Amino acid sequence: QIQLVESGGGLVQAGGSLGLSCATSGDTVSDYARGWFRQGAGKEREFVAVMNLYGRTTYIYYGDSVRGRFTISRDNATNTVYLQMNSLKPEDAAVYYCAAAKYISRMTNDYNFWGQGTQVTVSS
Numbered sequence: 636q637i638q639l640v641e642s643g644g645g646l647v648q649a650g651g652s653l654g655l656s657c658a659t660s661g662d663t664v665s666d667y668a669r670g671w672f673r674q675g676a677g678k679e680r681e682f683v684a685v686m687n688l689y690g691r692t693t694y695i696y697y698g699d700s701v702r703g704r705f706t707i708s709r710d711n712a713t714n715t716v717y718l719q720m721n722s723l724k725p726e727d728a729a730v731y732y733c734a735a736a737k738y739i740s741r742m743t744n745d746y747n748f749w750g751q752g753t754q755v756t757v758s759s
Contacts, residue, residue, distance in 0.1 A: 637662060639659055639734065640660075641731060643753060647755070647758070649758065654719045655718040657718075667688060667738055668685055669686060670683075675726075675728060686716070688716075696739065727755065730753065
């Protein structure tokens with residue numbers, strides 16, 4: 636079992652920045668990738684970003700709607716993955732989730748463990 640806890644959500648004005656954290660605990664033997672997803676009101680869960688947690692090469696992928704504005708990063712010493720969100724837009728408002736998978740994927744079904752989510756609200 637892997638436990639994931641997101642933090643850092645809140646209210647921000649459009650054009651502002653916000654940083655999210657995802658802390659990991661538990662059995663991480665099969666934990667290879669960490670993804671960020673979001674789900675806006677009345678919308679399907681959407682892929683935001685993913686990166687691998689270890690390996691010689693770092694693989695990072697972003698969803699089309701956030702590429703160039705959001706940055707995913709990791710701190711292996713603290714088992715924490717971050718999502719820095721810049722130039723926020725009202726359409727970025729959503730509950731943001733981090734999730735764990737055994738491989739890099741953009742698909743929600745490939746993720747076995749999820750955090751409880753953190754709300755991001757963007758005012759126009």
